[in-house]
Amino acid sequence: MPTPARGVRGGWSSRGGCVARLVVAAGFAVIAAPGLGFAPGSRTSEFARLRRLGLSASYDKDKLMNEASFTEGAMRSFQDLFKPKDAELSPEEIEEQLRQEASSAATEGAMQSLRLDVMSGEEDEEGMPIRRAAPISVLQSKAKQSLVFFAVPKEREELVTDVLLSMRIEAKEISERNLLLVPAIVDIPSKMLLEFPPNIRNAKLMRQKSVALPASSDGQAAAWGALLAAEFEEADEQNIGDQVRQMGLALVVRPDGSIVRRGVGRPQWKVVFGETDD
Structure with a gap:
């Protein structure tokens, strides 16, 4: 089965059982072995050392500063030699x-x-x-609402309580950031949205003002079920279907309607806050 392609908008990833999107930087200044830190300000330190010598000694300052500039430029050129080139995608990766x-x-x-x-x-x-029912298009275009969906299969409905508890801890910041959490339980084989059991539906946690629910009237339940079941199938395509069924899946959607993260497990709110910021 195909593996996730690099650099895909809203691609799947997992880190420690929680939502995480990988962003790979192409260039770096120095190479460090695992466990070793980067030498702080290697270029700047050399420039500063020569500058201090020039200010305190009787040496020709202009010459010294020229040497410092040359050293800085040489180091930059040397580092550029070791910057890795962007790896070319294979035809299979491009297709994926x-x-x-x-x-x-x-x-x-x-x-x-x-x-x-x-x-x-x-x-x-x-x-x-x-x-009251509100179209997502209106919530995003008029209210500039960010959305976080958290869907679980019917066998793991207790995960909904977990995410609601985590949300209560960050309730103030979630409200300030105009963010809604949308929990859902899905019967994946039948692609149907399921009702919450009474212990979840009637819980005080469900009454948090930043909790929204998929509308179930006028055929909406079937449409929601099909959409969320398709996300579980997308996880299957990327070889993480078993993880998603055990831990749930999260979708982070910005006010412009773009999906910026698909992830395994309940969202880490601090990460979500950074991704939904404009």
Whole structure:
């Protein structure tokens, strides 16, 4: 089966069982063995040392500064020799990258026609919060809403409680960043969105104002089920289907509708905050 291509927008990855996207830098200044730190400011330190000598000695300062400039330039040229060239993608990797890009584009497009049940700020006669359906396209274009989806198979529904607990710890910053968490339980074989069991549906954690739910009326449940089941199938394509079924999957979507992360396990909020910042 194909492996994830390098540099793919919203590509899958995992680190320590949580969401992580790999960003590879092509160039580096020095090479260090594992466990060794980089020499701090190697170029700048040499320049500063020569400059201090010039200020304190009777040596020809102009000559010394010219030597320092030459040293700095020579070191830069020397380092450039060892910068690795960008590795060329094989035809198979290019094909896989295009497939993943197409998958992201399809999910992004399908999501725009779906709705979320969001908190209205009102309560019913029993004091329960009232939710109202809102199109994702409106939430993003008008409210500039960032979205984090966390979907689990029906065998792992307890993971929803875990992510809601983690969310409560970061509730203030999540609210300030205009971010909504959308938990969901999916029956992957039938591609159906499932209802939350009473212990989750009625929990106080579910009433957090930054929790939104996939709308289930007017055929929306089937559409949501198909979309999220397709994400589990995408994980299968990238050889991480078993991990995703055990730990859940997360999608981070910016207000412009672009998926910036697909990941294994519940989101690390500090990482999410950085990715949803403009």
